[in-house]
Amino acid sequence: MPEKVLAKLENVKKYYPVRRGLLNRVAGQVKAVDGVSLVLHNRETLGVVGESGCGKSTLGRTLLRLEKPTEGRLYFNGTDISSLSARALQPFRNKMQMIFQDPFASLNPRQRIGDALEEPLVIHTQLNREERRERVMGLLEEVGLRRDHYDRLPHEFSGGQRQRIGIARALALNPSLIVCDEPVSALDVSVQAQVLKLLQSLQEKHGLTYFFISHDLGVVRHLCDRVLIMYLGQTMELAPVKELYKNPVHPYTEALLSAIPRPVPGRKRERIILSGDLPSPAKPPKGCPFHTRCPEAMTVCKEIRPEWKEVAPGHQVACHVR
Amino acid sequence: MAMDTAVSTGGVPVEAPSPEQPKRLASTWKRVIKNRLALVGLIIIGMQVIMAVFAPLITTYDPAVLDLSVKELPPGSKGHWLGTDEYGRDMWSRIVYGARISLVMGISSVALGLIGGVALGLLAGYYRWLDGLLMRVVDLMFAFPGILLAMLIIAMLGTSLVNVVIAISIWSIPSCARIVRGSVLSLKNREFVMALRSIGASDIRIMLKHILPNCTAPIIVFGTMRMATAILSTSALSFLGLGAQPPTPEWGAMIAAGRDFMWTSPHMTVIPGIAIMLVVFAFNVLGDGLRDALDPNMETR
Numbered sequence: 001m002p003e004k005v006l007a008k009l010e011n012v013k014k015y016y017p018v019r020r021g022l023l024n025r026v027a028g029q030v031k032a033v034d035g036v037s038l039v040l041h042n043r044e045t046l047g048v049v050g051e052s053g054c055g056k057s058t059l060g061r062t063l064l065r066l067e068k069p070t071e072g073r074l075y076f077n078g079t080d081i082s083s084l085s086a087r088a089l090q091p092f093r094n095k096m097q098m099i100f101q102d103p104f105a106s107l108n109p110r111q112r113i114g115d116a117l118e119e120p121l122v123i124h125t126q127l128n129r130e131e132r133r134e135r136v137m138g139l140l141e142e143v144g145l146r147r148d149h150y151d152r153l154p155h156e157f158s159g160g161q162r163q164r165i166g167i168a169r170a171l172a173l174n175p176s177l178i179v180c181d182e183p184v185s186a187l188d189v190s191v192q193a194q195v196l197k198l199l200q201s202l203q204e205k206h207g208l209t210y211f212f213i214s215h216d217l218g219v220v221r222h223l224c225d226r227v228l229i230m231y232l233g234q235t236m237e238l239a240p241v242k243e244l245y246k247n248p249v250h251p252y253t254e255a256l257l258s259a260i261p262r263p264v265p266g267r268k269r270e271r272i273i274l275s276g277d278l279p280s281p282a283k284p285p286k287g288c289p290f291h292t293r294c295p296e297a298m299t300v301c302k303e304i305r306p307e308w309k310e311v312a313p314g315h316q317v318a319c320h321v322r
Numbered sequence: 323m324a325m326d327t328a329v330s331t332g333g334v335p336v337e338a339p340s341p342e343q344p345k346r347l348a349s350t351w352k353r354v355i356k357n358r359l360a361l362v363g364l365i366i367i368g369m370q371v372i373m374a375v376f377a378p379l380i381t382t383y384d385p386a387v388l389d390l391s392v393k394e395l396p397p398g399s400k401g402h403w404l405g406t407d408e409y410g411r412d413m414w415s416r417i418v419y420g421a422r423i424s425l426v427m428g429i430s431s432v433a434l435g436l437i438g439g440v441a442l443g444l445l446a447g448y449y450r451w452l453d454g455l456l457m458r459v460v461d462l463m464f465a466f467p468g469i470l471l472a473m474l475i476i477a478m479l480g481t482s483l484v485n486v487v488i489a490i491s492i493w494s495i496p497s498c499a500r501i502v503r504g505s506v507l508s509l510k511n512r513e514f515v516m517a518l519r520s521i522g523a524s525d526i527r528i529m530l531k532h533i534l535p536n537c538t539a540p541i542i543v544f545g546t547m548r549m550a551t552a553i554l555s556t557s558a559l560s561f562l563g564l565g566a567q568p569p570t571p572e573w574g575a576m577i578a579a580g581r582d583f584m585w586t587s588p589h590m591t592v593i594p595g596i597a598i599m600l601v602v603f604a605f606n607v608l609g610d611g612l613r614d615a616l617d618p619n620m621e622t623r
Contacts, residue, residue, distance in 0.1 A: 066519055093522035106513040110535045120521040169517065
């Protein structure tokens with residue numbers, strides 16, 4: 001697939017210092033994202049899956065440069081944006097946007113919907129008041145809201161409607177990349193499907209690239225072109241969606257997939273139940289981060305971090321065993 | 323595709339809409355009125371405002387003109403229903419004009435204090451690197467007893483009502499900064515701030531247009547309560563001779579002047595004392611009522 005590369009991450013790391021004591025000395029580091037290399041193609045949907053705390057949200061925020069990477073390079077449309085200042089980032093801001101998980105927290109409770117949606121236009125464009133209003137009206141209709149919602153406050157909307165407002169806000173500047181941080185996990189199942197369909201149709205219409213963070217493998221299978229599996233800030237496996245579900249390589253991926261409830265009772269697959277808790281990202285295990293819970297761990301897994309290697313075209317994995 | 327959207331073509335919402343909420347201001351007002359004590363406070367403050375605004379219309383004598391022929395009249399005397407002081411000045415006129423002074427002093431010192439405190443609180447809450455420094459300065463200011471700090475400032479600047487305003491407002495800054503900082507800290511990590519950063523909103527825009535409007539409730543409550551303290555401090559400083567100078571009809575100064583006549587004409591101290599007490603009480607109970615009415619827990623999401 002000779003697709004155009006939209007964004008590229010090279011060994012991106014994001015560590016947060018843990019401060020302790022009277023003098024706020026750095027006592028340790030939480031390795032939220034620990035060396036991720038990745039290519040994001042134009043118009044694709046990349047699903048990012050992992051347990052909570054595995055660094056998938058941090059990765060998404062770092063990709064948008066809402067967080068500054070501790071190490072590594074971050075390219076967007078061929079430009080290195082990993083260490084640009086806030087001012088120098090401004091021209092990139094309208095090309096990459098985010099949709100948030102919590103539709104209640106992601107809108108300013110005191111701001112009318114119309115003003116909230118006009119705000120990106122005020123910051124980034126020279127449109128006058130009427131032009132902005134017209135654009136916002138168009139956005140409202142595009143995401144399935146009504147024109148008269150313009151003057152309402154966030155608390156007058158349901159969760160699904162608020163998520164549509166969040167989507168409209170992300171769309172306002174015609175971005176090419178949207179990071180969706182679990183956009184439907186806070187919604188009712190019936191509303192989830194509506195919002196996912198909306199996301200799909202918007203992608204087709206505007207040629208969007210989605211960085212789709214989720215912990216719902218069912219949603220990911222339905223929506224994504226490729227899937228990235230993360231564990232403790234590191235990438236475990238990356239493959240086209242069909243390949244991953246048919247032929248998972250990493251033991252962690254296998255365990256995750258075996259946890260999907262199956263609608264057909266006869267075709268039972270054995271569930272792999274992982275023992276033990278998720279280790280703290282402040283003290284990740286040496287070697288492969290998964291070795292403490294891996295059913296197939298070997299001695300080498302405890303010592304050396306596995307290489308990120310390609311096992312099939314477009315199918316990469318980090319594991320000693322396979 | 324249109325069928326999947328939230329609103330069907332007939333305009334019937336598919337998703338359950340939340341019921342129309344009453345206007346926030348109106349509902350707050352209703353909750354305040356329901357609180358009896360707060361209502362009493364509101365009435366007293368209303369009376370003070372009327373006295374302050376219409377002072378020349380509701381008094382017959384100039385508060386500063388001496389008339390030794392009618393000095394030290396007790397309340398209920400003909401022409402002077404609240405009596406007169408040791409120079410024969412009408413007590414009612416002096417109380418009414420005193421209401422004007424105490425209101426102006428309270429509002430101006432609280433407004434100045436709020437401007438400073440809100441600015442510091444926003445900065446300290448928003449910028450982590452400034453937080454430590456600013457909050458240590460605030461701690462330092464807290465270590466001084468308030469009235470002592472005010473006296474120190476007046477000693478440096480000289481005795482006048484303007485300097486009293488400056489002293490009281492400086493002394494209001496630290497507690498206001500603390501309150502605002504707390505609200506900012508809790509708001510800063512909400513997703514809508516992250517969303518604003520992702521659309522490239524500047525820090526100033528986020529602070530003034532988005533964080534500040536969301537922490538008005540604690541600021542309003544603080545401001546109301548602070549009015550009581552400011553009015554009381556103005557009178558205290560004037561009582562000590564550091565604020566209003568004679569013949570200014572300031573309530574605290576009036577009590578100070580009446581001290582020498584405590585036994586012969588107690589009304590000269592008691593009446594301004596009651597005035598101070600009522601006003602301070604009113605602002606305190608109104609502040610309490612506002613705090614209950616603006617409680618975020620009573621707000622629906």
